[in-house]
Amino acid sequence: MNPLWVGLVCSLALVRGQESVCDPTTGSIYDFSEELLDGSEIVDFGDFAGKVGLFASSAWKDDSDRDDFVSSQVVMQEPGATATEIFNGITQVRPGGGYVPQFRLFKKVEVNGSGTHPVFAFLKGTCPSTTDEFLYKSELFWDELNSRDLRWNFEKFLIDKTGKPYKRYHPGVDPITMAPEIQALIEA
Numbered sequence: 001m002n003p004l005w006v007g008l009v010c011s012l013a014l015v016r017g018q019e020s021v022c023d024p025t026t027g028s029i030y031d032f033s034e035e036l037l038d039g040s041e042i043v044d045f046g047d048f049a050g051k052v053g054l055f056a057s058s059a060w061k062d063d064s065d066r067d068d069f070v071s072s073q074v075v076m077q078e079p080g081a082t083a084t085e086i087f088n089g090i091t092q093v094r095p096g097g098g099y100v101p102q103f104r105l106f107k108k109v110e111v112n113g114s115g116t117h118p119v120f121a122f123l124k125g126t127c128p129s130t131t132d133e134f135l136y137k138s139e140l141f142w143d144e145l146n147s148r149d150l151r152w153n154f155e156k157f158l159i160d161k162t163g164k165p166y167k168r169y170h171p172g173v174d175p176i177t178m179a180p181e182i183q184a185l186i187e188a
Contacts, residue, residue: 020168022127028163029053032119037083037105045163052185053159054175055123057111057150080108112149123157124148127168130155160185 030046080086086108091099109117116124129148154171158178166185169178 018130018170018173020128020130022157022165022167025122025126025164027122027126029055029119029122029159029165030163032122034106034109034119037086037107039083039107043104043106049163050161052161052182054178054182055119055157055159056154056175057120083107112146113144120150123165123168124150126165127157130168130170158182158185161188 030049033042033044035042080089090101111117111120125148131151134145134151152171156169156173156175158166158169158181160166167181
């Protein structure tokens with residue numbers, strides 16, 4: 001298995017920085033598990049112990065090698081309500097053209113507000129946001145804005161081998177630019 005694995009998150013706004021260093025924590029991402037979008041399996045994140053991970057939240061897929069959670073909270077980017085609707089959107093609309101994901105896609109979850117999924121509550125609670133601003137406040141779909149909320153799709157959380165969040169990255173950061181830090185964590 002590739003030492004780089006991915007799970008999920010979102011954000012885009014006025015940029016304070018491209019990344020933020022996560023706070024020390026006693027918890028671990030390996031304490032969590034999640035169901036795949038199609039309901040076929042519950043993935044225990046503890047199975048990835050000893051590996052470096054990248055969690056990203058998205059509303060659509062590209063051809064990268066990663067697994068994602070789906071969220072629609074940020075300006076309703078993923079309107080599909082069921083696994084079938086979401087898969088149809090991916091294969092027929094965006095990216096479309098009969099595209100078939102070659103990665104695991106986790107069930108649709110809330111990443112902000114009172115219904116925040118436990119994985120994202122942990123990640124956000126440990127890692128400060130890369131920005132202070134919220135864009136499009138009138139188009140947000142959650143209550144009680146928090147300074148650590150995700151602001152747009154493709155916000156990323158880098159996880160070290162012990163399951164501790166290491167850094168949080170702005171959604172505009174291309175994962176390929178993170179390669180030196182990822183490699184350093186793999187070699188640590």
